[in-house]
Amino acid sequence: MGEDATDPEQNRPITPSTAEPRNQWPKHPDSLFWRPAIYHYYNAMYDFSKRMLHIFALALDLPEDHFDSITTHPMTNIRAVHYPPQEMESDVGIGAHTDFCWFTLVCQSKTAYPALEVLNGNAIWIPVHSQPNTFVVNIADFLKLVTGGTWRSTVHRVRNIGGEERYSMPFFFSPNEDAKVSVLEHLRREGEVYEEFVVGEYFQKRLDIDRTTHIDGEEGRKKGATGY
Numbered sequence: 183m184g185e186d187a188t189d190p191e192q193n194r195p196i197t198p199s200t201a202e203p204r205n206q207w208p209k210h211p212d213s214l215f216w217r218p219a220i221y222h223y224y225n226a227m228y229d230f231s232k233r234m235l236h237i238f239a240l241a242l243d244l245p246e247d248h249f250d251s252i253t254t255h256p257m258t259n260i261r262a263v264h265y266p267p268q269e270m271e272s273d274v275g276i277g278a279h280t281d282f283c284w285f286t287l288v289c290q291s292k293t294a295y296p297a298l299e300v301l302n303g304n305a306i307w308i309p310v311h312s313q314p315n316t317f318v319v320n321i322a323d324f325l326k327l328v329t330g331g332t333w334r335s336t337v338h339r340v341r342n343i344g345g346e347e348r349y350s351m352p353f354f355f356s357p358n359e360d361a362k363v364s365v366l367e368h369l370r371r372e373g374e375v376y377e378e379f380v381v382g383e384y385f386q387k388r389l390d391i392d393r394t395t396h397i398d399g400e401e402g403r404k405k406g407a408t409g410y
């Protein structure tokens with residue numbers, strides 16, 4: 183699910199451009215629990231993410247509310263993902279990518295063989311073991327953008343090769359769609375010219391790239407589809 187002004191749970195004003203429902207909810211009577219369950223999770227993660235954003239601001243030597251004014255109506259997405267066991271090593275769960283938000287909080291089920299991997303600074307894939315009561319926190323593209331690359335967005339991928347079913351629920355937390363972001367003043371180098379990005383436009387560009395590379399079969403595998 184993503185931001186959807188027609189979902190009353192999100193308290194967003196409905197405008198002509200947002201009047202069409204964007205989320206699709208299961209209608210089968212056995213699945214009606216899903217929507218309230220997702221919104222329960224969404225509300226908790228939303229508040230948690232706002233607190234995390236304060237922590238990130240403090241870590242950048244800024245007042246904790248520095249990013250609040252451009253995150254009043256954050257774009258958010260929750261994905262509930264099922265990874266069946268891969269048949270072949272060469273199969274891709276999710277190809278190597280970075281996320282395009284401030285940061286992502288990933289809740290993952292436990293598998294004996296870790297399926298999520300992150301790329302470290304030495305270009306080595308590091309398995310991310312599932313630990314009880316923890317989230318994986320991925321720095322994503324907008325934190326990379328505002329820090330001028332001082333912080334990197336985590337390159338990560340999923341290969342579920344341990345023979346078990348795997349489930350994960352990433353929560354993606356972004357600035358407002360119409361926010362403009364650029365490199366923070368105190369992280370700028372003299373003489374350099376810095377571009378400004380409109381968050382929604384950057385987001386759309388990344389979606390377009392990822393959707394066109396998400397092709398079933400060989401083509402998609404070659405390009406490392408993200409499944410977004």
Ligand SMILES: O=C(O)CCC(=O)C(=O)O
Nearest residue numbers: 263288290298340350352
């Ligand atoms: O399933 C995971 O652990 C990560 C999912 C992911 O990277 C994504 O959906 O962007």
Ligand SMILES: [Fe+2]
Nearest residue numbers: 279280281338
């Ligand atoms: Fe991701």
